[in-house]
Amino acid sequence: MTAPGTPSPAHASAGVGSSGEGSCLCGAIRYRFALPPLWVAHCHCTICRRAQGAGFVTWIGTNGEHFELIGGADRPCTYFSSPEATRSFCGRCGTPLFFESTRWPGELHITLGSVDPLLAAELQPQAHVHWLEHVPWIGAIHDGLPRHDSIGSS
Ligand SMILES: [Zn+2]
Numbered sequence: 001m002t003a004p005g006t007p008s009p010a011h012a013s014a015g016v017g018s019s020g021e022g023s024c025l026c027g028a029i030r031y032r033f034a035l036p037p038l039w040v041a042h043c044h045c046t047i048c049r050r051a052q053g054a055g056f057v058t059w060i061g062t063n064g065e066h067f068e069l070i071g072g073a074d075r076p077c078t079y080f081s082s083p084e085a086t087r088s089f090c091g092r093c094g095t096p097l098f099f100e101s102t103r104w105p106g107e108l109h110i111t112l113g114s115v116d117p118l119l120a121a122e123l124q125p126q127a128h129v130h131w132l133e134h135v136p137w138i139g140a141i142h143d144g145l146p147r148h149d150s151i152g153s154s
């Protein structure tokens with residue numbers, strides 16, 4: 001869908017109507033999603049921390065209708081982390097990729113760390129959510145972003 005001579009999505013600004021791509025570590029799963037994202041946020045909930053083995057996880061919210069798997073050899077493995085929510089990851093390399101929940105119908109949440117790096121650098125987080133659950137070992141964060149005890153009200 002990219003015309004000759006136009007920049008690839010990774011180099012385009014995150015404008016309306018464009019798309020971005022990402023992949024797992026081994027490349028078996030590659031995906032495309034609509035830009036701009038609905039939101040970008042750091043999640044400090046205990047489930048994200050455990051699921052990804054990291055101090056916190058940065059997610060982007062996207063429109064699930066405009067999401068597609070492209071070019072990869074595999075489909076993601078899916079795990080129900082609660083009765084209403086699934087987390088998907090690469091079954092070969094284990095990269096955490098997607099989150100879906102009936103709480104956010106129509107949205108697909110994607111780990112910012114799996115988005116292509118040049119694009120990810122443009123997608124600035126807007127808030128910390130589930131801040132009440134953050135761990136002390138991530139140290140002080142002086143980014144000036146709002147911190148919501150649970151999920152932001154936006
Ligand atoms: Zn992989």
Ligand SMILES: [Zn+2]
Nearest residue numbers: 043044045048
């Ligand atoms: Zn979380």
